[in-house]
Amino acid sequence: MKRVSLLCGAVALLVAMTAPSAWALSITKTNNTFGSVDNSSDTRTVDIAAGDITMGTGTILSVTATLDFSKCNDTATASGCSGTGGGTIPFSNEIAFALTSPTGTTVNLVTAGTFTFGSGEYRAEITFDDLAVSALPANPTNGTFQLVGTLGSFAGENAVGT
Numbered sequence: 001m002k003r004v005s006l007l008c009g010a011v012a013l014l015v016a017m018t019a020p021s022a023w024a025l026s027i028t029k030t031n032n033t034f035g036s037v038d039n040s041s042d043t044r045t046v047d048i049a050a051g052d053i054t055m056g057t058g059t060i061l062s063v064t065a066t067l068d069f070s071k072c073n074d075t076a077t078a079s080g081c082s083g084t085g086g087g088t089i090p091f092s093n094e095i096a097f098a099l100t101s102p103t104g105t106t107v108n109l110v111t112a113g114t115f116t117f118g119s120g121e122y123r124a125e126i127t128f129d130d131l132a133v134s135a136l137p138a139n140p141t142n143g144t145f146q147l148v149g150t151l152g153s154f155a156g157e158n159a160v161g162t
Helices: none
Strands: 003-016 024-031 035-037 060-072 097-100 106-110 122-128 143-145
Touching: 060 097
Parallel strands: 122 143
Antiparallel strands: 003 024, 003 035, 003 060, 060 122, 097 106
16 A cells, blocks of 8 residues: 545536526635545545525536545655655555535545556546546546546535535
8 A cells, every 4th residue: 555645626516596597607616635645545525605606506517526636655745745755656556536425425536446557656636527538547647537437426416515
């Protein structure tokens, strides 16, 4: 097991409004809390408050999620890996990320074994979008990709919550 750090995450929601049906409100929330995980798991939350919904019902139409993370052989820092690790294999197959709604719906962004390649330490910023053209690559890299699950599972849920 090697260390993974989640550096920041952003969730963007497209929320329905009660005015003409073609209108929608976009909400972006970010959690920049640094975390370093080794042989365990960690949770990050983003809160959508009722005051964030300035018009309409707050029903989710679509979701995208962006994660900025690094996979290190040594100590993870807020800017990535410290570079003092003794190995060259970051064990990318250990990485798993999921997004859970306030009502308990969980969507897997990446499951263990999705990433099967890795040579050395790295930092990646990945945006997960159901409409992305490309599937997730074997080696984590920056970009916008399809996820393992479907963010459409959140459609119709209320956006307010943690």
